[in-house]
Amino acid sequence: MSQWMTLLQKEMLEMWRNFKWIWVPITFILLGVKEPITSYYMPQILDAVGGLPEGAVINIPTPTAAEVLISGLSQYTTLGVLIIVLTTMGIIAAERKSGVAAMILVKPVSFHSFVTAKWAGSMILMWLSFFIGYLSTWYYTGLLFEWIPFSEFFQSFFFYALWLTVILTVTVFFSASLMAPGMSGFISLAVAIIISLVSSTLSNWLEWSPAQLTTYANEILMDKEIPDSTLPASLLAAVCIILLLYFSVFIFRKKELAA
Amino acid sequence: MEELAKYAPILAPILIIQLILFIVAIIDLVRIEKTNGPKWLWALIILFINIIGPILYFVVGRRSN
Numbered sequence: 001m002s003q004w005m006t007l008l009q010k011e012m013l014e015m016w017r018n019f020k021w022i023w024v025p026i027t028f029i030l031l032g033v034k035e036p037i038t039s040y041y042m043p044q045i046l047d048a049v050g051g052l053p054e055g056a057v058i059n060i061p062t063p064t065a066a067e068v069l070i071s072g073l074s075q076y077t078t079l080g081v082l083i084i085v086l087t088t089m090g091i092i093a094a095e096r097k098s099g100v101a102a103m104i105l106v107k108p109v110s111f112h113s114f115v116t117a118k119w120a121g122s123m124i125l126m127w128l129s130f131f132i133g134y135l136s137t138w139y140y141t142g143l144l145f146e147w148i149p150f151s152e153f154f155q156s157f158f159f160y161a162l163w164l165t166v167i168l169t170v171t172v173f174f175s176a177s178l179m180a181p182g183m184s185g186f187i188s189l190a191v192a193i194i195i196s197l198v199s200s201t202l203s204n205w206l207e208w209s210p211a212q213l214t215t216y217a218n219e220i221l222m223d224k225e226i227p228d229s230t231l232p233a234s235l236l237a238a239v240c241i242i243l244l245l246y247f248s249v250f251i252f253r254k255k256e257l258a259a
Numbered sequence: 260m261e262e263l264a265k266y267a268p269i270l271a272p273i274l275i276i277q278l279i280l281f282i283v284a285i286i287d288l289v290r291i292e293k294t295n296g297p298k299w300l301w302a303l304i305i306l307f308i309n310i311i312g313p314i315l316y317f318v319v320g321r322r323s324n
Contacts, residue, residue, distance in 0.1 A: 018321060023313070026279065083314075
């Protein structure tokens, strides 16, 4: 256990050194803040941009606070996912390429703790950044529109973060099983997109799909209650995370021993 | 002026955050030994592309080893 903690600390230190602890939260804040502000100032923006014929009247209904939060959240499923994948795709593949992994693994460090410490480090970064970013979305929505109860904010945060964790774990898995960071990033993005596309088109049959967690988080904000299928979906997400981690350790060990 | 005073409390934190990101990127670019691609190009990207520039630098420009 203490060995695992040391590895985690090393991981944290490394993320400090390459400024991930600064730029990932800031990017998430900027992503999250964009939505409430642009929807609040939309009439002014249209005025300033101009180009409308004289006398044209555009009535944009003011969105409700829940709608603003939902569209703010949807930023994280597109650009947020992209940033998560880009920052984690190299964590194992790049270290193996540069030989750092081999240097650590000659010491009596188990493959298991090597991979899970890396995963845990990037998961902490992701959860904290997403929390700060979403908190700023919530704060600005409250400031400019209406305050959403904190419990609903927190529930929707949790289920969204669970889905983002699944994507993160998929990225770690491909990073461990493929040699090239770019390749693993590309495949993880493709997997994330395919899963969410399939589960949103077949949403009636795939109620338990982890990608549906984002839809359920939106429903929590809209209807103020947790949908029934949230429990199986989150359980499946947890199972996916554990299985993917197990297989990434397994494949990584096999590849590293063969090399 | 009155307009500005109305928007300032809302937009100021964002500008500050953006400035932090910009400064961190510049400091890192000055101190780093080698980037992915020519260094002067990254300086231009960070300087002239708002928000996206520094983020792009951190994602693509930094060489991890």
